[in-house]
Amino acid sequence: MKKEFRKKVISERKNQTSEFINKNSSIITEKILEMDCIKEANTIMLYLDFNNEVKTDHLITKLISLRKTVASPITLKKEHKLIPAQITDPINGLTVNTFGPYNIREPKPDCSPTINVKDLDIVIVPAVAYDKNCYRLGYGGGFYDRFLVNLRPDAKTIGIAFDLQIFDEVPREPHDAQLDFIITESQILIPKN
Incomplete structure (x- = not known):
C-alpha cells in the first residue's frame, strides 16, 4: 500500500510545471523565514531538493x-545513516551522491565539517507526503526516521511540501x-495530539 501511494504522489509532483514549483517554493521559504523557531535557531539542517x-x-x-x-545530510548507505555536514559553500561545496538510489546533492565531505546531531536546533525534513497530523511518508529507506530519534528533545522538526502532498492520512x-510543523504554500500544520 505504501509503495503505490508513494508512486502516485511522486508522479503528481513530477507533473507540476517549473513555474508552479518555483512560485510555491518561494512562498514556503518566506513562511519558514518568518517562524520564531527559525529566527531563534543557530544550527539548521535541511535537505537539498531533487x-x-x-x-x-x-x-x-x-x-x-x-x-x-x-547543514545538509551526507548519506552513508552501508551504515544506513545520515551525517549532518555544514554547507560552507552552496555553489562549489556540493556534490552528487551517486552511491545512493536517487543521485541527491550532498555537501562535499572534504570541505564540509560534520556537525553533532545534538547541536541541531531544527531539521527541515523531506517526504513524499504528509498527513494533517504531521506524520510523514518518506521515500522508503528509513534514513530520517532513524536520524530524528537522536535529536535533542527541544529540537524542532519541520516538513515542507506542496498542498498536493497533504492528505487526511498517510500509510504509516x-x-x-x-513532525512539529508542516509548511505548505497555503497552510502551517501542527500536530493535533
Missing part, C-alpha cells in the same frame, strides 16, 4: 546570510516520525 521537491537553495543562501550554521507504521 525531483520537483520544494526547492531549498534560496532558503540555504538566506539562512547562511542570516549567520546560521546550515509505529516507527514513522511525527
Whole structure:
C-alpha cells in the first residue's frame, strides 16, 4: 500500500510545471523565514531538493546570510545513516551522491565539517507526503526516521511540501516520525495530539 501511494504522489509532483514549483517554493521559504523557531535557531539542517521537491537553495543562501550554521545530510548507505555536514559553500561545496538510489546533492565531505546531531536546533525534513497530523511518508529507506530519534528533545522538526502532498492520512507504521510543523504554500500544520 505504501509503495503505490508513494508512486502516485511522486508522479503528481513530477507533473507540476517549473513555474508552479518555483512560485510555491518561494512562498514556503518566506513562511519558514518568518517562524520564531527559525529566527531563534543557530544550527539548521535541511535537505537539498531533487525531483520537483520544494526547492531549498534560496532558503540555504538566506539562512547562511542570516549567520546560521546550515547543514545538509551526507548519506552513508552501508551504515544506513545520515551525517549532518555544514554547507560552507552552496555553489562549489556540493556534490552528487551517486552511491545512493536517487543521485541527491550532498555537501562535499572534504570541505564540509560534520556537525553533532545534538547541536541541531531544527531539521527541515523531506517526504513524499504528509498527513494533517504531521506524520510523514518518506521515500522508503528509513534514513530520517532513524536520524530524528537522536535529536535533542527541544529540537524542532519541520516538513515542507506542496498542498498536493497533504492528505487526511498517510500509510504509516509505529516507527514513522511525527513532525512539529508542516509548511505548505497555503497552510502551517501542527500536530493535533
